[in-house]
Amino acid sequence: MAALFLKRLTLQTVKFENSCVRCFGKHIVQKTAPAQSFPIASAPRLSFLIHAEAFSTVEDTQNEGKKKKKSQTAFGNIGRKISQRIIHLFDEKGNDMGNMHRADVIRLMDERDLRLVQRNASTEPAEYQLMTGMQILQERQRLREMKKASPKTGPTLTKELTFSSNIGQHDLDTKTKQIQQWIKKERQVRITIKKGKNVDVSENKMEEIFHQILQTMPGMATFLSRPQAVQGGKALMCVLRPLSKNEEKAYGETQKTQKSDTLNQDQGNDKESNILHQ
Template sequence: MSTACLRWVLNHAPRGVCARALSFGGTASGSVLLSHKGRHVSAPLSWGWSPLSTTVVETGEGQVPKKNKKHFQDARGTIGSIGRKIHQRHLQVISETGENMGTMHRADVLRLMDEMDLKLVPLNENKDPPVYQLMTGKQIHEEQLRLREKKKAKTGPVQVKELTMSSDIGNHDLLTKLKQIQTWLDKKHHVRVTLRTGRVEHTQALDTSLEQMVLQVKIPVGFVSKPKVIQDGRAAMCILRPPSEKEIKEMNKGVAVPATNTSSHPANTDDPSNASNIGRTPDSQH
């Protein structure tokens, strides 16, 4: 079939079918037999009729239905009040102090929110009944800050700061170095501390001296690598990090450190925490 004949068939076929549809109304459908290079192809056609226009009806084949997106509290990784939009009839409620108040009707929960000026926060919407907690605005704000800091700590590489000291460092310089370590740890950095052998020879091991210096830091400290001797005994090194929440709880449960001597008592020159005594023998202290 030539190109001109094929074009004529395509132009006149819809008109003939639509003319039949006008007398009966509704929808007309059919097929056109096409021939191209000796091959016969049957193409389905479908038309819809209306008093004003004739439109081609799409069959909808090949269309992928859209999936409903469901967002849960656990997937969002954040916390916030749902206001007064409680879709469930019954829900398990946790008080602002963390006490389990059991299963309550949403009307009772709304009344409790109004009486105590509290907000309702979803904890686990997947349970049956779902778990919600009553919280104050301040509690929600603090929890949002905590989650933000936790997420920020997980993302991005950890910066490692380096600090080098000599074994015969003075008290003033040591305090300055310890304050710098504390500043870096407050910023969630790791700190690599290296203690090198000074001009004055010391009999105490460098790793022990470094451990005693770290104990003088005024904030809780965690270890990536504990003090150890390196460079054939010429230096000691450790890597400090901010402690985890579990480590802080264990430190708080430990025995309180006894108070240091007041000014009315003479200073204990044998105290190993004194930086001037680190690495010295008992004979050299007298």
């Protein structure tokens, strides 16, 4: 009897638990179903943030830094934007005016109608100078000329040209023009002339071709290495180079002297002829 009673009690307990689970599940479905009928709002898009970040790249920052550095190192009028409170000032004649407050410097600029340029930023305080607009222009021209006159670093480029000794005059003129263009671009030119097949040409005749090419560029080029035999005597080779600035200047002075001597000689001959006629 006791065993039968326990069995019935166990069955009733299981049935009760199942019914409770079903009721609880229906209650959850009823509560959650209406909430699902409403549309869910989508998250806001961040397109405006992405658009803003597209303009703040590392490359732009580097470019701005390069531009700023270039503007600081360039020679020119800085206006009233004096970053230091006290500066060391020189006047437009180069006289040392000592340390001055930037307010006094601006006052001098207005009174004398002058510009302010930076001379040396590494000193303490930094050195500045008052200048006229013409002085600034002349100084810029001087700096450009110094830059052009300074020797260029790096290896000199060499161009090569090879042709036969029996070349026609038209083809030689074309190659000469090409050599002239290279010389103007500060290039060295290595020229090799080979003896033509079935043609007996002396070395003197081939050297004349080199000199003929060089004579078309007076005041522009000269021999870096003079004509010499190569390839077992089957060809002649020389190297032309542009004249340096000093050589160009010396050539110009020589031409002026020669013209002056020729003019004086002509005038002397005219005087002698007039005396004879008298």
